[in-house]
Amino acid sequence: MKTTILAAAALLMTAGAALADPAEGRWRTQPDDNGNYGVIQMSMCGDTLCGTLIESYNGSGAAMQSANNGRQIVWDMEPRGNGQYRDGQIYAPDRDQTYRSRMDLAGDQLTVAGCVLFICRDQTWTRD
Secondary structure, rough: OHHHHHHHHHHHHHHHHHHHOOOEEEEEOOOOOOOOOOEEEEEOOOEEEEEEEEEOOOOOOOOOOOOOOOOOEEEEEEEEEEEEEEEEEEOOOOOOOOEEEEEEEEEOOEEEEEEEEEEEEEEEEEOO
């Protein structure tokens, strides 16, 4: 009986890990227009991926207070397979603007692009 319970628990933990999206986790952004950067916690929000700014740093790497800490800055990012995410939105705190967004995952790098019409601004975030 004890063996059966342990096997079932191990199976559930394995199944949960298999269901996790590969882009979930902590991502360090590139510095913005002001030299500041942050750590984004990416997680599933229903069927789409979203991200919340959880830590902020100034250009010297010192932790700083930001009114945007705790703010969801990525939402509605639809996983398309092969590391591609499309049809999402991203908020850029340094410009106080929201853009249509897409992401591409390659290993421990996540290229995030925000677009207006056909003009896109992108950053490469690294797994933190």
